[in-house]
Amino acid sequence: MARICLNPSLLETLTDKVVVLTGGATGIGRSTVQQLCKNGANVVFGDVVEGPSLELEAELGSSAQFVKCDSSSYSDQLHLFKTAFNKYQRVDIVVVNAGICIHRDIFDPTADITEEPSMKEIDINLVGSIFSARIGMHYLRQGGGGDLVLVSSIAGWKECGGLVTYTASKHGVVGIMRGLHLTATPENIRVNVICPWMTRTRLVLGIEKGWYERDLPVNEPEDVARSILICATANRGLNGRTHQGARLPFAGKMIHVAGGESYEIEDEIKNLEPFWLGAENSRVLGKGQAYLASEGTSWDTTKSH
Ligand SMILES: NC(=O)c1ccc[n+]([C@@H]2O[C@H](COP(=O)([O-])OP(=O)(O)OC[C@H]3O[C@@H](n4cnc5c(N)ncnc54)[C@H](O)[C@@H]3O)[C@@H](O)[C@H]2O)c1
Secondary structure, three states, X not given: OEEEXXXXXXXXXXXXXXXXXXXOOOHHHHHHHHHHHHOOOEEEEEEOOOHHHHHHHHHHHHXXXXXEOOOOOHHXXXXXXXXXXXXXXXXXXXXEOOOOOOOOXXXXXXXXXXXXXXXXXXXXXXXXXXXXXXXXXXXXXXXXXXXXXXXXXXXXXXXXXXXXXXXXXXXXXXXXXXXXXXXXXHHOEEEEEEEEOOEOOHHHOOOHHHHHHOOOOOEOHHHHHHHXXXXXXXXXXXXXXXXXXXXXXXXXXEEEEEOOEEXXXXXXXXXOHHHHHOHHHHHHHHHHHHHHHOOOOOOOOOOOO
């Protein structure tokens, strides 16, 4: 585990960068839009909620534009990205943040099994994130590369009782990073994922009281926004200048955000693999992974040789 501390001088690299962000109306997304604009970026953000989005747009002036966009709609997302590209002729950073959590447990033994459960968490958190990543990659490529920052959760890698569908969706978001970063890095696109622990937004109202009584660590939305900015700027410094604790290239990383601090944990999961998988399993797995990552290997039977 490596604690990562923001190097404020890297925020200068955000000047005039074009950012597309989903879910910017409230909470973490709103704070990220504010921090990006404060540091000179131009942000085009999507959300389903109009009132707070229009307020944010008015607060930030010409550097922020709101586009009504339901992340679970592919055509809405195409429109969001196209609006940004048409306005600025490029996209440098994509932040995939829109998400919901349905607090009614569909696995509750008293739940009515004849009633089809909502899959909106999958549609917005997972399918929507895949849409953002796919369209985002297309636009980042136009400018020769950039940064894709995904927002998962502690539920992206840890057990979260009572939140089965949410947990599955957020594990999926970590899966987008793991599925994408190896092929994206050679295209100069860095894919990283943030996994915030408890953050003071409307998403956690149900558990807030007990949490504070136990004096457990809390993030403010600004802390998670800072972690997103760390990911978006870690590779942008000249001559290897980066954030304290960050290892370059900063790609394929998973950031645990807890108590306001950011910690990179994916490198250590990889480093410890021989311990939890066994040395021989780990060695053979490495061989298989190297084959799969080598040039000419393809899952597509029309392309493999
Ligand atoms: N608050 C936490 O403790 C916590 C912890 C881990 C991860 N997260 C994740 O952080 C992200 C932001 O959540 P938050 O805590 O700021 O809560 P929030 O509810 O304040 O923010 C979520 C934003 O997404 C928007 N949104 C919802 N459905 C949408 C849709 N279909 N299309 C576009 N936008 C939509 C909402 O309107 C809102 O602006 C989410 O992905 C959430 O899962 C939050």
